[in-house]
Amino acid sequence: MQFELTKEFxxxxxxxxxxxxxxxxxxxxxxxxxADIAEIYDxxxxxxARFLHVMLDGEKAADVLVELEEDDRERFLKVLPSQTIAEFxxxxxxxxxxxxxxEFSEEKQEEVLSFIDNLEQAGDIVDLLNxxxxxxxxxMAKELITVNENWSITTCLKEMRKQAENVDEVYYVYVxxxxxxxxxxLSLKKLLLTxxxxxxxxxxxxxxxAVKADTPSEEVAHIMDKYDLVALPVVDALNRLIGxxxxxxxxxxxxxxxxxxxxxxxxxxxxxxxTDSAWILTRARIPWLFIGLFGGILAALxxxxxxxxxxxxxxxxxxxxxxxxxGGNVGVQSSSIIVQALASxxxxxxxxxxxxxxxxxxxxxxGIVLSMVIFGYNFIFSDSFALTITVSTAxxxxxxxxxxxxxxxxxxxxxxxxxxxxxxxxxxTTVNDIMGLFIYLMIGKMFFTFF
Amino acid sequence: MQFELTKEFxxxxxxxxxxxxxxxxxxxxxxxxxADIAEIYDxxxxxxARFLHVMLDGEKAADVLVELEEDDRERFLKVLPSQTIAEFxxxxxxxxxxxxxxEFSEEKQEEVLSFIDNLEQAGDIVDLLNxxxxxxxxxMAKELITVNENWSITTCLKEMRKQAENVDEVYYVYVxxxxxxxxxxLSLKKLLLTxxxxxxxxxxxxxxxAVKADTPSEEVAHIMDKYDLVALPVVDALNRLIGxxxxxxxxxxxxxxxxxxxxxxxxxxxxxxxTDSAWILTRARIPWLFIGLFGGILAALxxxxxxxxxxxxxxxxxxxxxxxxxGGNVGVQSSSIIVQALASxxxxxxxxxxxxxxxxxxxxxxGIVLSMVIFGYNFIFSDSFALTITVSTAxxxxxxxxxxxxxxxxxxxxxxxxxxxxxxxxxxTTVNDIMGLFIYLMIGKMFFTFF
Numbered sequence: 088m089q090f091e092l093t094k095e096f097x098x099x100x101x102x103x104x105x106x107x108x109x110x111x112x113x114x115x116x117x118x119x120x121x122a123d124i125a126e127i128y129d130x131x132x133x134x135x136a137r138f139l140h141v142m143l144d145g146e147k148a149a150d151v152l153v154e155l156e157e158d159d160r161e162r163f164l165k166v167l168p169s170q171t172i173a174e175f176x177x178x179x180x181x182x183x184x185x186x187x188x189x190e191f192s193e194e195k196q197e198e199v200l201s202f203i204d205n206l207e208q209a210g211d212i213v214d215l216l217n218x219x220x221x222x223x224x225x226x227m228a229k230e231l232i233t234v235n236e237n238w239s240i241t242t243c244l245k246e247m248r249k250q251a252e253n254v255d256e257v258y259y260v261y262v263x264x265x266x267x268x269x270x271x272x273l274s275l276k277k278l279l280l281t282x283x284x285x286x287x288x289x290x291x292x293x294x295x296x297a298v299k300a301d302t303p304s305e306e307v308a309h310i311m312d313k314y315d316l317v318a319l320p321v322v323d324a325l326n327r328l329i330g331x332x333x334x335x336x337x338x339x340x341x342x343x344x345x346x347x348x349x350x351x352x353x354x355x356x357x358x359x360x361x362t363d364s365a366w367i368l369t370r371a372r373i374p375w376l377f378i379g380l381f382g383g384i385l386a387a388l389x390x391x392x393x394x395x396x397x398x399x400x401x402x403x404x405x406x407x408x409x410x411x412x413x414g415g416n417v418g419v420q421s422s423s424i425i426v427q428a429l430a431s432x433x434x435x436x437x438x439x440x441x442x443x444x445x446x447x448x449x450x451x452x453x454g455i456v457l458s459m460v461i462f463g464y465n466f467i468f469s470d471s472f473a474l475t476i477t478v479s480t481a482x483x484x485x486x487x488x489x490x491x492x493x494x495x496x497x498x499x500x501x502x503x504x505x506x507x508x509x510x511x512x513x514x515x516t517t518v519n520d521i522m523g524l525f526i527y528l529m530i531g532k533m534f535f536t537f538f
Numbered sequence: 539m540q541f542e543l544t545k546e547f548x549x550x551x552x553x554x555x556x557x558x559x560x561x562x563x564x565x566x567x568x569x570x571x572x573a574d575i576a577e578i579y580d581x582x583x584x585x586x587a588r589f590l591h592v593m594l595d596g597e598k599a600a601d602v603l604v605e606l607e608e609d610d611r612e613r614f615l616k617v618l619p620s621q622t623i624a625e626f627x628x629x630x631x632x633x634x635x636x637x638x639x640x641e642f643s644e645e646k647q648e649e650v651l652s653f654i655d656n657l658e659q660a661g662d663i664v665d666l667l668n669x670x671x672x673x674x675x676x677x678m679a680k681e682l683i684t685v686n687e688n689w690s691i692t693t694c695l696k697e698m699r700k701q702a703e704n705v706d707e708v709y710y711v712y713v714x715x716x717x718x719x720x721x722x723x724l725s726l727k728k729l730l731l732t733x734x735x736x737x738x739x740x741x742x743x744x745x746x747x748a749v750k751a752d753t754p755s756e757e758v759a760h761i762m763d764k765y766d767l768v769a770l771p772v773v774d775a776l777n778r779l780i781g782x783x784x785x786x787x788x789x790x791x792x793x794x795x796x797x798x799x800x801x802x803x804x805x806x807x808x809x810x811x812x813t814d815s816a817w818i819l820t821r822a823r824i825p826w827l828f829i830g831l832f833g834g835i836l837a838a839l840x841x842x843x844x845x846x847x848x849x850x851x852x853x854x855x856x857x858x859x860x861x862x863x864x865g866g867n868v869g870v871q872s873s874s875i876i877v878q879a880l881a882s883x884x885x886x887x888x889x890x891x892x893x894x895x896x897x898x899x900x901x902x903x904x905g906i907v908l909s910m911v912i913f914g915y916n917f918i919f920s921d922s923f924a925l926t927i928t929v930s931t932a933x934x935x936x937x938x939x940x941x942x943x944x945x946x947x948x949x950x951x952x953x954x955x956x957x958x959x960x961x962x963x964x965x966x967t968t969v970n971d972i973m974g975l976f977i978y979l980m981i982g983k984m985f986f987t988f989f
Contacts, residue, residue: 118745122764248731257727258709258768275726276708280699312793313573315786317709317768334785335766338792342763345796346878352803353874353962354867361879365899372871373904379867380908383860384915390856397855401848404855405841408862409834412971415866416805416830416964420823423804427797428812448816453824457831464835511804513867520863 090123097130104135113142121147125154129362133162149178152187156360161190169195173202181208182228182336185215215330223307224300226337227321227330233261236270236291240283243273258318258333262291267327269320271295297322300329307332308340309432347508348430352423354379354513375513382517386411386524393528396535402471403531406478407524409461413482414489414523415516417453421446421493422511429497429507439498443491450490458483477534481527488526489519541574548581555586564593572598576605580813584613600629603638607811612641620646624653632659633679633787636666666781674758675751677788678772678781684712687721687742691734694724709769709784713742718778720771722746748773751780758783759791760883798959799881803874805830805964826964833968837862837975844979847986853922854982857929858975860912864933865940865974866967868904872897872944873962880948880958890949894942901941909934928985932978939977940970 096115103112116124116139124143128136128151140148140163152160152175164172164187176184176199188196196216203209211229218224232250234243243260251257259272271291281290297320298307311319311334319337321330347358354375359368390397390407397404425442462479469475493515497507547566554563567575567590575594579587579602591599591614603611603626615623615638627635627650639647647667654660662680669675683701685694694711702708711724722742732741748771749758762770762785770788772781798809805826810819841848841858848855876893913930920926944966948958 120765122766244730251727251731257725274708275730276702279695279726279729280702312786312789314571315573317785334768334789335763338763338785338789341789341792342796342882345793345800346882349796349800349803349874349878352800353870355871355874359875361875361893365896365903368875368896368900369903372868372900373907375871376864376867376904376908377911379863380860380911383857383863384912386859386863387856390859391853394852398849398852401845401852401855402842404848404852404858405838406834407855407858408837408841408971408975409831411859411862412830412834412837412866412968413827415863416827416967417823419804419963420806420826423800423806424810424812424819427800431793431797442812445816445819449819449823452816452820453827456824457827460828460831461835512870516867517863520859524859 090119092123092126092130097127100127100139101131101135104131104138109142112139116143121150122154124151128155128163129159136163145174146178149175153179153183157190160187169198170202173199176212177203177205177208180228180230181211181215182226182330184208185212185225188212189216189220218300221304222300223298223302223304223319223321223332224330226304226307226332226340227300228333229330231261231320231328231331232257233263233267233328234273234287236262236264236288238287240278240281240285240287240290243278243287244283261320261328261331262287263328266325269295269297269322269326269328272320295320297326297328298332299324304340305344305430308337308344311337312341344430348426348511351508352419352426352512379513379517382521385521389521389525389528393532396528396532400471400474400531400535402469402474403477403528403535406474407527409478410481410485410523410527411520413457414485414519417450417486418489418493418515418519419511421450421490422497422507422515425494425497426507426511429501439495442498443494446490446494447487450487453490454483454486457486473531473535473537477527477531480534481523481530484526484530485519485523488522489515492519492522541570543574543577543581548578551578551590552582552586555582555589560593563590567594572601573605575602579606579614580610587614596625597629600626604630604634608641611638620649621653624650627663628654628656628659631679631681632662632666633677633781635659636663636676639663640667640671669751672755673751674749674753674755674770674772674783675781677755677758677783677791678751679784680781682712682771682779682782683708684714684718684779685724685738687713687715687737687739689738691729691732691736691738691741694729694738695734712771712779712782713738714779717776720746720748720773720777720779723771746771748777748779749783750775755791756795756881759788759795762788763792795881799877799962802959803870803877803963830964830968833972836972840972840976840979844983847979847983851922851925851982851986853920853925854928854979854986857925858978860929861932861936861974861978862971864908865936865970868901868937869940869944869966869970870962872901872941873948873958873966876945876948877958877962880952890946893949894945897941897945898938901938904941905934905937908937924982924986924988928978928982931985932974932981935977935981936970936974939973940966943970943973 100112100115116127143151155163176188179187188199191199200209200212215229232247234246247260257275259274260278262270262273264270271293272295273287273291277290296310296314296316298310300321300323307319317334319332320328321332323329355371356374357371359371458479461482462475465475465478496510500507500510551563551566567578594602606614627639639650642650651660651663666680683698685697698711708726711729713721713724715721722744723746724738724742728741747761747765747767749761751772751774758770768785770783771779772783774780806822807825808822810822909930912933913926916926916929947961951958951961
């Protein structure tokens with residue numbers, strides 16, 4: 088029942104296209120879901136994709152475009168005349184249409200819009216383009232079924248027949264009053280199972296969650312996830328219903344947000360995929376590597392200041408990688424727990440102070456265990472007691488410092504409304520590497536003069 | 539319209555509870571959504587939560603339990619008699635009921651099941667307990683509305699009225715034949731808008747995606763996300779309909795999976811939250827720190843072998859942090875891109891060989907740029923040409939090695955059906971630290987003998 092894309096399938100399809108066997112090629116793809124066809128486009132050349140695309144019927148062709156990755160779609164549409172693009176846009180849901188058109192330059196947007204015959208659709212798109220992409224307004228579609236609270240079920244059904252043509256999936260019917268203010272929802276289940284002369288007012292569910300158009304996408308995702316909603320109505324400042332958000336768009340928000348945080352903690356600065364070109368992948372990765380490089384140079388400078396001590400006690404250098412690595416690891420652990428708590432809104436009511444105290448507890452426990460292990464190791468295998476005491480003391484100190492720093496920085500960024508995920512990964516690692524080194528050399532200097 | 543939990547609210551509530559003001563406390567929570575009440579429980583003591591819980595009506599009390607975190611629920615239910623637990627379980631959807639009961643010991647499971655009056659519910663739960671938690675069977679609920687393909691819409695509506703009582707949300711009606719084999723779906727929209735004497739057969743949507751009960755959760759999530767489904771039917775080996783999965787459960791799967799991958803790349807081994815106790819947080823973090831510690835000891839041993847060289851050219855030690863950090867950063871970048879591609883099923887048809895060649899291109903680009911920078915730096919600021927050439931050559935080599943290793947390891951783990959996310963974070967960092975050090979010292983020995 089479910090399509091699985093194989094190498095053989097692609098080879099066969101490319102063969103048909105190469106030989107201009109339109110009918111055979113079309114037969115392979117005609118029954119596939121738009122999402123599957125988009126996946127196929129991803130595996131073939133853009134010219135081959137265009138060869139297939141003209142054979143699809145208008146609705147499906149438009150849906151395939153929506154399923155493409157943003158940059159693929161841009162390349163695909165670039166050579167098409169605005170009139171053709173307008174025909175696709177006309178067939179899309181308003182939210183998808185606004186997303187596609189929003190990627191164009193303003194000039195191109197106007198040109199495409201001027202070719203859209205359906206003036207209601209064009210108006211909806213213009214409305215939606217005004218909202219921030221990352222807000223409820225940017226996620227919502229204008230297509231929805233609304234009924235007046237004073238209608239009977241019979242009137243309601245009649246009206247729904249008219250409206251439902253434009254709406255793909257109906258999960259709820261929204262009930263409004265004469266001023267278009269959202270009063271509640273009506274589940275289709277209830278509608279099906281209630282006698283038809285009942286007034287809408289009497290079966291309405293008034294306990295409806297709605298969001299304002301400027302609610303950030305992350306909050307929309309959080310609300311729909313928390314309350315297990317499949318659709319969420321959007322209202323304006325006067326509580327008038329202006330659109331609805333469906334769960335599939337929110338799933339995308341949740342996934343993209345998670346991918347972004349994952350890439351940030353791994354030191355990747357833009358949204359990339361393994362199938363992107365080597366050039367794009369390089370550009371996404373080199374900024375953090377530069378920071379790492381400058382961190383390394385700074386570390387070399389610090390060590391230069393301790394050249395005398397390192398010359399006298401060369402064994403001290405042996406444990407530099409250990410200290411640096413532990414500082415980095417502890418820092419990333421601490422910061423990622425905070426970043427996740429902030430992202431999922433599960434910080435609880437502990438104050439920053441309480442968080443730091445708890446983190447101090449964790450760091451102390453970890454620090455004691457690990458320092459004792461390294462103390463034991465050096466006590467047995469090293470002939471220098473100064474080294475033994477330096478490494479274990481420094482390790483404990485570095486663990487405490489790195490965990491405080493890893494906890495503190497994201498919390499502070501969040502206070503100042505800066506995305507705390509920016510502070511994870513290579514930033515925390517690099518700072519902790521350097522600070523760890525500094526702490527180690529200072530402690531070493533002290534103990535080696537003592538013992 | 540939407541509840542926001544504040545410190546003031548909690549303080550007021552705790553005040554009422556402390557003074558045994560049941561009515562006042564109940565008034566505060568009675569209109570809240572179960573998810574909100576669960577959030578409140580998270581902020582108050584377990585005894586205070588129990589004080590509130592007994593006042594909730596049965597259905598809501600049961601729903602609140604489902605919304606609690608697994609470990610909180612366990613503590614909450616521990617002191618309750620099996621009979622009371624059975625009353626809650628009886629009111630839940632079968633999938634939630636199975637999840638809750640699945641957390642008990644087998645003995646306790648049997649005891650609770652024996653108290654469930656509704657034998658159909660008890661039977662459904664026992665069925666569901668047989669499935670792996672991380673499979674379609676583990677996600678599905680048994681409650682669904684099925685109609686026979688030979689019925690008319692009128693019969694269908696009559697039957698639905700009977701069945702719908704047990705089903706919270708109806709998105710689709712499933713159509714089966716006389717052998718219970720899934721034939722298709724019927725959208726409520728279509729049902730509402732078609733004349734009632736039509737046969738189901740004629741308006742059925744046969745193009746339905748279904749999964750087998752043993753399909754892994756990740757694949758279920760991938761399918762529902764890709765095809766924008768809000769509900770997915772589950773069938774047995776004979777294509778007989780046995781349950782359905784709803785999108786809200788899949789959103790949880792997607793979120794939990796992302797959180798897990800994030801924690802793994804950050805070096806955290808179990809699912810923890812910032813609100814967990816210091817003890818749990820320590821246990822989740824110390825395993826990777828031990829690996830880092832042993833890596834550090836290994837690094838110290840390797841450097842011990844080069845003690846002579848390091849004594850002669852102490853400046854070489856200065857760039858050890860740089861080399862180690864860059865190896866770690868590059869390795870994590872490479873592995874995270876592969877892990878994400880594997881997780882989102884977007885690997886394309888490039889062979890492992892092609893992936894490695896592209897990664898080689900990225901690494902070469904990054905390597906050339908960064909080595910040139912460090913070459914320039916040392917050329918200007920260092921008086922040793924041997925050092926200048928050693929650091930830049932080693933950096934280039936380490937970047938190439940780390941990116942190959944970071945790409946290769948997750949791909950190999952995936953080939954052997956081991957979760958590739960295990961290879962991210964501290965593992966890749968530690969191995970690359972050590973290998974980087976080794977490469978650096980070898981190259982250094984070579985060049986310092988030459989120049």
